[in-house]
Amino acid sequence: MRILWRHCQIATMEAGKYNLIPHAAMITDGPRIVWLGEAGTQSDDAIDREVDLHGRLVTPGLIDCHTHSVFGGDRSQEFEMRLSGESYAEIAAAGGGIISTVNATRNASQQQLLESARKRIHALRKDGVTTLEIKSGYGLSFADEGKMLQVIRALGAEMPLTIFSTCLAAHALPGEYQGRADEYIDEICQRWLPAWHAQGLVDAVDAFCEHLAFSPQQVERVFHKAQQLGLPVKLHAEQLSLLHGAGLAARYNALSADHLEYLCEEDIALMAQHSTTAVLLPGAFYFLRESQQPPVALLRQHQVPMAISSDLNPGTSPVLSLRLMMNMACTLFRLTPEEALAGVTCHAARALGISDRCGTLQAGKEASFVAWDITHPAELSYWLGGTLSKQVIYQGEEVWHD
Ligand SMILES: O=C(O)CC[C@@H]1NC(=O)NC1=O
Numbered sequence: 001m002r003i004l005w006r007h008c009q010i011a012t013m014e015a016g017k018y019n020l021i022p023h024a025a026m027i028t029d030g031p032r033i034v035w036l037g038e039a040g041t042q043s044d045d046a047i048d049r050e051v052d053l054h055g056r057l058v059t060p061g062l063i064d065c066h067t068h069s070v071f072g073g074d075r076s077q078e079f080e081m082r083l084s085g086e087s088y089a090e091i092a093a094a095g096g097g098i099i100s101t102v103n104a105t106r107n108a109s110q111q112q113l114l115e116s117a118r119k120r121i122h123a124l125r126k127d128g129v130t131t132l133e134i135k136s137g138y139g140l141s142f143a144d145e146g147k148m149l150q151v152i153r154a155l156g157a158e159m160p161l162t163i164f165s166t167c168l169a170a171h172a173l174p175g176e177y178q179g180r181a182d183e184y185i186d187e188i189c190q191r192w193l194p195a196w197h198a199q200g201l202v203d204a205v206d207a208f209c210e211h212l213a214f215s216p217q218q219v220e221r222v223f224h225k226a227q228q229l230g231l232p233v234k235l236h237a238e239q240l241s242l243l244h245g246a247g248l249a250a251r252y253n254a255l256s257a258d259h260l261e262y263l264c265e266e267d268i269a270l271m272a273q274h275s276t277t278a279v280l281l282p283g284a285f286y287f288l289r290e291s292q293q294p295p296v297a298l299l300r301q302h303q304v305p306m307a308i309s310s311d312l313n314p315g316t317s318p319v320l321s322l323r324l325m326m327n328m329a330c331t332l333f334r335l336t337p338e339e340a341l342a343g344v345t346c347h348a349a350r351a352l353g354i355s356d357r358c359g360t361l362q363a364g365k366e367a368s369f370v371a372w373d374i375t376h377p378a379e380l381s382y383w384l385g386g387t388l389s390k391q392v393i394y395q396g397e398e399v400w401h402d
């Protein structure tokens with residue numbers, strides 16, 4: 001069905017710039033854009049339906065390229081304990097920390113994981129998200145990581161947005177492997193990854209490269225297996241220290257290196273050379289009250305595209321608004337509002353390797369876009385909270401309206 005979407009202004013986000021078309025229209029045919037431009041200059045091909053967008057501003061659907069949206073329980077009590085002055089050690093002794101989420105996820109059924117994730121994803125969708133990456137990483141066993149990956153695929157099958165599945169089995173060391181990290185990595189590489197890949201459950205492979213998680217040597221073994229399976233890689237890198245994880249990821253032509261507070265210029269140059277996108281996660285920086293900022297000026301200087309994401313997870317970034325992350329990227333990391341919008345559209349698409357399909361509004365690309373009740377794109381980073389999205393269109397269909 002050919003639909004003419006008229007009476008709007010469009011920010012196409014091509015090349016990471018607004019490219020504002022002030023009096024615009026767009027024609028979609030099913031899930032694809034077939035034309036967009038100055039209103040009235042379109043060809044007079046048959047149109048089946050017209051939609052008046054009431055002068056609203058239209059951007060590409062937002063892309064949240066780094067989330068841990070599937071998990072059991074939550075860590076709100078831990079949050080309260082910390083603010084009551086309890087130490088990490090006391091919290092851990094009381095069963096808090098990432099292991100508490102692992103236990104809650106292992107004890108939850110697929111249905112329970114699906115239902116709790118669905119609520120969180122709906123909040124993101126109302127805020128304009130039409131593509132979402134979700135990682136495993138709270139199961140940490142063959143059965144429970146497989147359960148998470150099945151839930152991620154089920155969410156993609158039932159919800160009106162595109163869901164990209166990333167295996168993060170190398171997120172933390174489970175209790176049963178304490179002191180035997182290399183054996184855990186062996187299990188992931190020799191048995192788990194090949195099986196999940198054969199079941200079609202994995203679109204990319206990620207790991208957490210950090211002193212409290214896995215070493216660059218252990219990460220490289222996971223990357224080597226992913227490469228053998230033909231799966232792209234991503235990496236949680238330089239969040240809390242400099243281990244040159246981002247440089248290792250770049251050498252494996254990673255789609256992205258993420259967090260990057262402690263990133264160095266040598267590894268930025270490798271990211272530029274290997275087209276690895278930088279993914280900045282201001283929610284975790286803010287929630288952990290970090291002080292070390294990612295080197296944004298150096299990333300700009302080396303022309304490494306910066307994506308922005310929620311890092312939605314129960315421990316360090318319980319975030320339910322990607323637009324709030326845009327504000328934090330500007331307020332905390334000093335990105336411009338135009339860079340922040342590029343960070344959740346075209347650069348986020350690049351971080352998932354799907355720039356051919358979405359992230360900008362152009363003929364031939366996916367007809368996934370948002371009509372916002374604003375007059376300038378900078379408002380998307382400016383307003384804190386609130387509902388600015390009036391209509392969310394996914395692959396040519398209206399899937400949410402205010
Ligand atoms: O605490 C949690 O539940 C996850 C922490 C989260 N995972 C990661 O790799 N970095 C983080 O901040």
Ligand SMILES: [Fe+3]
Nearest residue numbers: 068236311313
């Ligand atoms: Fe993360």
